[in-house]
Amino acid sequence: MSDAATPARTVPSSTQALLVALKARTFIALILVFVFFAFAAPNFLSTANLVIMSKHVALNAFLAIGMTFVIISGGIDLSVGSIVGLCGMVAGYLILNGLNPGFGWSIQFNTVEICLIVMVVGIAIGAVNGFLITRLNVAPFIATLGTLYVCRGAAMLFSDGRTFPNLSGNPDYGSDTFRLIGAGTWAGLPVSIWMLIAVALIAAYIAARTPLGRYIYAVGGNERGAALSGVKVNRIKLFVYMFSGLCAALVGLIISSQLVAAHPATGQSFELNAIAAAVLGGTSMSGGRGRIGGTIVGAFVIGVLSDGLVMMGVSSFWQTVIKGLVIIAAVVVDQAQQKLQARVALQAEAGA
Amino acid sequence: MTVGLQIRGGSKVYPGTRALKSVDFDLHLGAVNVLVGENGAGKSTMMKVIAGVEQLTEGRILMDGAEVRFGGPDDARRHGIGIVFQELNLFPNLTVAENIFMGRERTRAGIDIDRAAQRRETRALMARLEQDIHPDTLLADLRVGQQQIVEIAKSLAQDARILILDEPTSALSAAEVEILFRVIGDLRRQGVGIVYISHRLEELLRIGDHITVLRDGAITGARPMAGVDLDWIVRAMIGGASKDYAKAIDHPFGPEIFRAEDVCLPRAGGMAVDQVSLSLRAGEILGVYGLMGAGRSEFLECVIGRHSHATGRLFIEGRPLTARSIAARIAQGIALIPEDRKNDGLVQILSIRENMTLSSLRAITTAGVHMNLGAERRTVAGFVKRLTVKIASMENPVSSLSGGNQQKVVIGKALMTNPRVLLMDEPSRGIDIGAKAEVFRTMRALAAEGLGIVFVTSDLEELMALSDRIIVMSNGRVTGRFDRRDATETALVAASAKGHAPASQEPAA
Incomplete structure (x- = not known):
């Protein structure tokens, strides 16, 4: 029996190099996109633009991280865009009105409390998704499509479809710090970016170093096999949808804080961008495969591409077409990589 | 012609x-x-x-x-x-x-x-x-x-x-x-x-x-x-080569390690498993023989806890096994090696290492959160050596292995949970003769270490060579119990056909 040295002997080094290039393809694509816009779009590399761009990317990246776990576990979460909208409305409502139990007085909340409540709302909606999928055996696509509509409708009901304006908060209640979530900076970076870094690190840690993460991959790879190995499949699924809900709630908070307003239509079609980022980052739609790091790079590729095209003055219609082509190309290359990788592993094992 | x-x-x-x-x-x-x-x-x-x-x-x-x-x-x-x-x-x-x-x-x-x-x-x-x-x-x-x-x-x-x-x-x-x-x-x-x-x-x-x-x-x-x-x-x-797995290692049996009483599993229009009772001693290999669809696999699945609507009492080392979830039963010392390796035994997309430790991640985890990947690799390397799994790298996907090596990975996964009772469903299915012999040697060695093994097979030769005792199932019921010494192929086959003729009424064995 030989160790890891065997593949080098049986597999030509050109194949190895190609495999490495394919594995790093999203990263290479990101660098190419960056270099291209650095020349093609004026001011692209200015600090101000980079900060604005990373703020845009962050919103999608949050959702994409949650989505990555869901997709790895073999599911899909279509409801995240609506959760963003609903959570923004909840935040706006709490800032403007507090809670009114109907006794002629109301409870007001400070920023931290509002954030916690909104996060609980997001997690709870994720738990509903998980409950529908694990206990009532609804297919993930349908269950989350249902909550997509329910949440969007609920967001509209909150304000009769109107916007909650002027969410600058009230210093008396301690909610005036709410706008710092979207507008504040710390050590030169926007608060939302720090939040993204924190969430991404936690998610990457979960994926790579905890049993929970390993179980998510196992459930997505083979649910029956995982169950027979003693994995509590339902708990794992519940977790991924709750985590996805939490990520969506954070985005809801950030957007309503950035805009200092909450609009019930916020977040429409965000779920599709999140799925695109995950897929671009190498997450397999059939489950069992994907990395948090890849997803974040994927989110950056999409974000940089759309912002760069805007700066170049490319029409938004063309932008959409280009985005679509990039996603398709990514998946085609991914297929090629999988085939090559399987072949290399087979050769290595046949030689063992 | x-x-x-x-x-x-x-x-x-x-x-x-x-x-x-x-x-x-x-x-x-x-x-x-x-x-x-x-x-x-x-x-x-x-x-x-x-x-x-x-x-x-x-x-x-x-x-x-x-x-x-x-x-x-x-x-x-x-x-x-x-x-x-x-x-x-x-x-x-x-x-x-x-x-x-x-x-x-x-x-x-x-x-x-x-x-x-x-x-x-x-x-x-x-x-x-x-x-x-x-x-x-x-x-x-x-x-x-x-x-x-x-x-x-x-x-x-x-x-x-x-x-x-x-x-x-x-x-x-x-x-x-x-x-x-x-x-x-x-x-x-x-x-x-x-x-x-x-x-x-x-x-x-x-x-x-x-x-x-x-x-x-x-x-x-x-x-x-x-x-x-x-x-x-x-x-x-x-061929001329004698099958070396036929050699039994004689060792004394320990006390009763596992007992099943009246295990039943209803299915549409009848019982998949019908009042099956058996007992197993430490170090003993119990062969379960029967035709396809006799309820043998279903019985093992009842024991591991796959069917929530199964009834009956299970005891491990005399203690009643009340836990219903698969995870809890594995923790109590039961491990299953499923018949369908591809769909039940392995997660094909994951690596050899990740598959082997899937049932026993707790052992390498601190505070329920942090996995020690170094310890994981060492444990896997130990089992790879012990079970003589032939691999180039434990990071390769398990799907790149041959059937026999895949089976050894499944066995390794089960053994890593430190089981007291090992349930093996057709452990030699779809693997070549060399690997078969190694799997059987492993079974003998495990029994000698004091594990109780229940193994299901459709191969009479395997059954006779490996089992210390034999149970025959037909139509979900136990239709025969034999000691290895007095089991004949004819008697086994006859018992496996019982209950298929419409008129015969089998007493609960």
């Missing part, structure tokens, strides 16, 4: 195994060519090559002296080759007639399906097969035996010159087998070349004209049937 099809120097390489080793095979027309060999000897692979489902890695196929290439099943079909697979390839949601004409629908002007014609031809086929099956019956409403008849009818409808039957009688009743043999006789007289694969040797002796024996991917015997007896077949099948 003419040779219709020849394979010359045919080899087929799968990842990790050579399924066929330069075989020369002659298929005689107007005759029944029987094919025997143990599981994994390469019979099915050779037939898949002939039917165009798989392509030879090396070698040639000749038909009527000219070389042919089958790019796919369609090519083979155009050359008049029909095959009935071991696993049925039918559509349960369509009717019998629709199934028979799938892909070759009788049409008017190429668009409109001529249902009347299809029905007519189906009726004619069923008459020929002496079956009273209406062409408009949904396939799902037929018994498995009848479905097999439909599959055979489908091949007949294609006017095959060569018809391959891969274990066609495994699901048929005695009466249906007789009909099938009559049909085979008819076809032979019409000049069709029939390849007949079966494990039932007496069937082969009865209907065969030419016999070919495969062992380990090579042909070890090929001759006309005249003068062939069981002895000759068995010698060619098993």
Whole structure:
């Protein structure tokens, strides 16, 4: 029996190099996109633009991280865009009105409390998704499509479809710090970016170093096999949808804080961008495969591409077409990589 | 008698195994060519090559002296080759007639399906097969035996010159087998070349004209049937090499380690497992024998906790096993090695390392959160060595391994949970002879270490060689209990057939 040295002997080094290039393809694509816009779009590399761009990317990246776990576990979460909208409305409502139990007085909340409540709302909606999928055996696509509509409708009901304006908060209640979530900076970076870094690190840690993460991959790879190995499949699924809900709630908070307003239509079609980022980052739609790091790079590729095209003055219609082509190309290359990788592993094992 | 099809120097390489080793095979027309060999000897692979489902890695196929290439099943079909697979390839949601004409629908002007014609031809086929099956019956409403008849009818409808039957009688009743043999006789007289694969040797002796024996991917015997007896077949099948797994390590048994009482599992219209009770001592290997569908796998699944609606009492080391979840039962010391390695045993997409530790991540985790990947690699390396798993790297996907090595990974996964009782469902299925012997040696060694092992098998030889005690199941019930010393093959087979005759009433054993 030989160790890891065997593949080098049986597999030509050109194949190895190609495999490495394919594995790093999203990263290479990101660098190419960056270099291209650095020349093609004026001011692209200015600090101000980079900060604005990373703020845009962050919103999608949050959702994409949650989505990555869901997709790895073999599911899909279509409801995240609506959760963003609903959570923004909840935040706006709490800032403007507090809670009114109907006794002629109301409870007001400070920023931290509002954030916690909104996060609980997001997690709870994720738990509903998980409950529908694990206990009532609804297919993930349908269950989350249902909550997509329910949440969007609920967001509209909150304000009769109107916007909650002027969410600058009230210093008396301690909610005036709410706008710092979207507008504040710390050590030169926007608060939302720090939040993204924190969430991404936690998610990457979960994926790579905890049993929970390993179980998510196992459930997505083979649910029956995982169950027979003693994995509590339902708990794992519940977790991924709750985590996805939490990520969506954070985005809801950030957007309503950035805009200092909450609009019930916020977040429409965000779920599709999140799925695109995950897929671009190498997450397999059939489950069992994907990395948090890849997803974040994927989110950056999409974000940089759309912002760069805007700066170049490319029409938004063309932008959409280009985005679509990039996603398709990514998946085609991914297929090629999988085939090559399987072949290399087979050769290595046949030689063992 | 003419040779219709020849394979010359045919080899087929799968990842990790050579399924066929330069075989020369002659298929005689107007005759029944029987094919025997143990599981994994390469019979099915050779037939898949002939039917165009798989392509030879090396070698040639000749038909009527000219070389042919089958790019796919369609090519083979155009050359008049029909095959009935071991696993049925039918559509349960369509009717019998629709199934028979799938892909070759009788049409008017190429668009409109001529249902009347299809029905007519189906009726004619069923008459020929002496079956009273209406062409408009949904396939799902037929018994498995009848479905097999439909599959055979489908091949007949294609006017095959060569018809391959891969274990066609495994699901048929005695009466249906007789009909099938009559049909085979008819076809032979019409000049069709029939390849007949079966494990039932007496069937082969009865209907065969030419016999070919495969062992380990090579042909070890090929001759006309005249003068062939069981002895000759068995010698060619098993070869001179004695099976070293037959050597028992004698060791004393410990106290009772596991007991099941009245385990029942209801299913639609009856019981899949019907009041099964058994007890197992430490260091003992208990063989469970029975036919397909006797409820053996289901019983093991009840024990591991896969079926939440199963009833009965389980005890491990005298303590009642009340936990219902699989995870809790694994923690209590039960481990299952499932029959279906691909779908139940492994997560194909994950690496060898990740598969092996999947059931025992707790052991390498601090505070329930942090996994120590270094410790994980060391543990896996230890088990890889102990079980002699042949791998290039533990980071490769488990799907890149051969069947035998995959099975060892599954066994490693089970052993990592430190089980007291090991449930093994057909542990030798689909692995080559060398790996088989190693798996059996491992089982013996584990028993000697004090593990209790319950293992399910359909192979009598394995059963007799490995078991200390034997339980026979039929129709969900225990129909026989034997000590290894007084078990005879005849008695075992008789017990496994009990309860299939409609009138017999078995007392709960």
